[in-house]
Amino acid sequence: MSTRLSTNVLGLLPEHIARPSYERASIKAGIVHLGVGAFHRAHQAVYMDDLLGQNPDWGIVGASLRRPDTRDALAPQDFLYTLAVRDASGTKCRIVGALLDCINVADKRENLLGVMAAPATRIISLTITEKGYCHDPATGELDENHPDIVHDLARPAEPVSAPGLVVEAIRLRRDNGAPPFAIMSCDNLPANGETARKIITRFAWLCAPELGEYVEKNIAFPSTMVDRIVPATTDADRAEISQIIGVEDAWPIVTEPFCQWVIEDNFPSGRPPFEQAGAQMVADVEPFERMKLRMLNGAHSALAYLGYLAGFKTVSDVVSNKKMLAFLHELMSKEIIPTLHMPGTDLLAYRDELLTRFANPSLKHATWQIAMDGSQKLPQRLLDTIRDRIGAGASYERLALGVAGWIVYASGTDERGETIEISDPLAREFERITASAGNDAAALVDGFLQLKAVFGAQLPGDRNFRWSLEEKVRLLRERGVLMAIG
DSSP states (O other), rough: OBBBBGGGGGGGOOTSSSSOHHHHHHOOOOEEEOOOOHHHHHHHHHHHHHTTTTOOTTTTEESSOOOOHHHHHHHGGTOEEEEEEEEETTEEEEEEOEEEEEEHHHHHHHHHOOOOHSSTTTTTEEEOOOGGGBOTTTOBOOTTOHHHHHHHHHHHHHHOOOHHHHHHHHHHHHHTOOOOOOOEEEOOOTTTTHHHHHHOOOOHHOOOOHHHHHHHHOOOOOOOOOOOOOOOOOOHHHHHHHHHHHHSSSSSSSOOOEEEEEEEOTTOOOOGGGGGGGGEEEEEOHHHHHHHIIIIIIHHHHHHHHHTTTTOOHHHHTTTTTTHHHHHHIIIIIGGGGOOOOTTTOOOOOOOOOHHTTOTTTTBBBBBHHHHTTHHIIIIIHHHHHHHHTTOOOHHHHHHHHHHHHHHTTTTTTTTBBBBBOOOOOHHHHHHHHHHTOOOHHHHHHHTTTTHHHHHGGGEEEEEEOOHHHHHHHHHHHHOOHTTTT
């Protein structure tokens, strides 16, 4: 198939393929999004696409902070792409046009800073993953020894990190008399707005005290909760979707029907009418965020580590196993839900909805994909819940099994003795710990508990927690996942 998706071929697509209802040439950029990946293109960009017909000032300019892959794939397509929504009824496709450009920081840093500093830009949004914040996941504070932060503090006009880019754009806007923008984190972090505020404000203070004071007084950091399952796009997906739309799309996005966005209404310089596209505008996002982090993300991580060890390649494979399904049901019902306080929200119904979503066989969401960067994810997904359970004097056996699953997974060998390809910022530390521990489960647990960026200072000193991890690591190694979960 030689014809490529682009503005020129939109009129040639099959009638049933939805496409932008607006004239893209009239759209102006009002949002700069750092971290244009699959999730952003399946979530925030779709909300904006739904609004642009009535509100043309809220187009998106995206930025890739690490690799030019997204720009290289989408530039020949005028940054159009296909959103393919899959469920048991089949695949429904639409063309999304909200992304107007994608700038690779390594190539065009000055261009990106210019767009971020432009008066028309009123929101900087982020999906840079946990590690993109250059912070200590256990404390939420800026890691001032992070190589990118060290670089950006020495050369603030040539930033490579997200905090550095944002603060330099703030400086440029202040110096040019442009109004301050809002910084909207859409990452899976506890109190993501507050976390972004702490990190960016601290970086600004380190650059210059008056800049830090300006950020404190003028910049808004609305928190959000985002929810949509978005597996990595495969070559088979590309082939199927290109066949459906009748032209080639180099990087379509596959997702589920479910989509949710809860946003703190804190945008002093203006915002799109998010609610018109189905977002929930609230005064306090934290209860929704905690619910999602612990129930969806926590269960996802537990099933990813345990499932991968047991040989399950996708999420739907995991929940198709009755023992694994029962384990996840009990994990949420008995250990996670009791830590949540959300009057008016049916948490049992939310649990059932999650398990139904996990079972969607059309998504083929890889357990390996979810397992990536566990050192950054574990504190907020599982360990904070364990801390609450310890504080309440309650059991946390299933949660601990999820953490033990991560330790065994991170040690690099699955139940069949096959090597696991570990993708994590601390992968070399994992190798060192595993080599030093050998077959000694206690030594392995002790080595991992010394990772303060993951476990913090208090949990490693809890004897019951340490003993529980040791017991479960031994059980997973000796008997395997399906025996360990009962």
